[in-house]
Amino acid sequence: MSDTATYKNAAKVLTGTVVGFTGSPTSGQVSEQDVLHIEKGAIAVNADGRIAWIGAAGELPEQYENAERHDYQGQYLMAGFIDAHVHFPQYRMPAAPGKSLMEWLSKYTFPEEIQYGDEAFAQRAATVFLRELFRNGTTSALTFATVHSVSVDALFEAASEFNMAMVSGKTMMDRMAPEGLTDTPEESYAQSQSLIDNWHKKGRARYAVTPRFAVTSTEEQLRFAGELLKANPSVLMQTHLSESPGEIATVEELFPDAQDYTDVYARFGLLTDRSIFAHGIHLSEREYQRIHDAGASIIHCPTSNNFLGSGLFDLPATKKAARPIAVGLATDIGAGTSYSMLATMAEAYKVAMLKGYALPAFEAYYLATLANAQILRIDDETGSLAVGKYADIIVVNPRATPILEHRQQLSGSLESSLFACMILGDDRLISATYVAGNIVHQID
Ligand SMILES: [Zn+2]
Structure with missing residues (x-):
């Protein structure tokens, strides 16, 4: 953390709505405290491809101020x-x-x-x-x-x-x-x-x-x-x-x-x-x-x-x-x-x-991310948004299609919105995919 010059050259900051899940591997249960939800959030990624910081965009530490910005306002930043x-x-x-x-x-x-x-x-x-x-x-x-x-x-x-x-x-x-x-x-x-x-x-x-x-x-x-x-x-x-x-x-x-x-x-x-x-x-x-x-x-x-x-x-x-x-x-x-x-x-x-x-929607997302990482024994490096893990991050656009645009008008909660994304969703919702901090897919 001493060499801030490194961050200026290669670090990234992703902004958007940060959404993450942990849960119980054997019951699949995801309780309220297992859900991470920061409406105006930011994730800082180090030059080594790992997550360095997660929090409210307004509280981004000074050392990331000049880092490359990737703005995804209104979209979900989630674990891949x-x-x-x-x-x-x-x-x-x-x-x-x-x-x-x-x-x-x-x-x-x-x-x-x-x-x-x-x-x-x-x-x-x-x-x-x-x-x-x-x-x-x-x-x-x-x-x-x-x-x-x-x-x-x-x-x-x-x-x-x-x-x-x-x-x-x-x-x-x-x-x-x-x-x-x-x-x-x-x-x-x-x-x-x-x-x-x-x-x-x-x-x-x-x-x-x-x-x-x-x-x-x-x-x-x-x-x-x-x-x-x-x-x-x-x-x-x-x-x-x-x-x-x-x-x-x-x-x-x-x-x-x-x-x-x-x-x-x-x-x-x-x-x-x-x-x-x-x-x-x-x-x-x-x-x-x-x-x-x-x-x-x-x-x-x-x-x-x-x-x-x-x-x-x-x-x-x-x-x-x-x-x-x-x-x-x-x-x-x-x-x-x-x-x-x-x-x-x-x-x-x-x-x-x-x-x-x-x-439940939260359980389904948990299954598709951290539960699978735990089974594959790679949960120390991926499967959820956590400092120290690789920045394997996706950007999910909850209004990617006309029907989702309409359906989201009825979503009064994060769970309702994510449920609509999974029931009506496909590749069109994935605005961007990052693997170890590098962008590997992007919808223009
Ligand atoms: Zn098979």
Whole structure:
């Protein structure tokens, strides 16, 4: 803080309405004191890309007076969204009309993913994918790559150019997939370990061991995945769990000795507090209990679940006081139908309503930001607006479209205004996106 000359050259001050949320990771509850709301607010960002100060614009410390000003009056300055389950090699796949998960995978997904063995193709795709995230206000993600190591390299390289927090891993898949898209247990172990050595904790990159799901991995490969997780105590594990009835029936056939789908992962050391399961729609009480006991997390992907007809995620069931489970929110592109976390929150609201729960707006925003950061274990650097964290900030225009302009006339509170943004929102609301203090997207 001694060299104020640095600030004059590179620091920024963003002004607008500052809005932020903290909350409880296991209940999702956001109480009044968890909401940060400064009507005429300012955020000062240091040259290192981190938030240096947050407060009322009128109280901006003197040292930032000559810093570059970015004025967003009448708009919300919020923490960037985090997408906690997304497949980067499926970036151009939304709207592939598979009739079920298994058909969708074989008919559309696998032929597309095969192309990522080509390094140049993967690099081009990574650039397009990141631009689409930024356009939608997403500043971090937990991402599946393909079975090819070069696809992971391409994504981490592209993300590192923006100093973006990215968690990813090479998909492990040794059966029930076409040639060119499978590895062996030994290869998957060696390649994953080498990617961990090259990328994990390099800058803002983090690694997740990534067996696609129990259907496409033999017992031996799942055992190797469990060993990888054990050998690397700070990496995460991501996979799919209990997405569709057809998939669950296949898992039962493939693992006749397992108690249930969750038990398949538990048997191989993959049910841990670093385990992140996408979907978890059709879980039994025993499975909820085991997921709770392990401290594992479930990621809700509502647009994907609705598009593939997979089922309705039971958000209230995860809140049971005796065994609460940490839940995150995600697009699951390419089965998901929108890159927008606002649109994803709208769909989550509708699915929750069908399960008898009116998801509060503050809770939805919390899920899409800090709750996801906590699950990804990057909450020390992103997921909320706090001094010392990276300035992963989005500017949300609550009047971005004609219908929102009209609807906001009826908004008597911050919650009502944010609810309208999420129900009627998409990429058009994201006026600007900052990653580590640098502007990476802007609507002219
Ligand atoms: Zn998925």
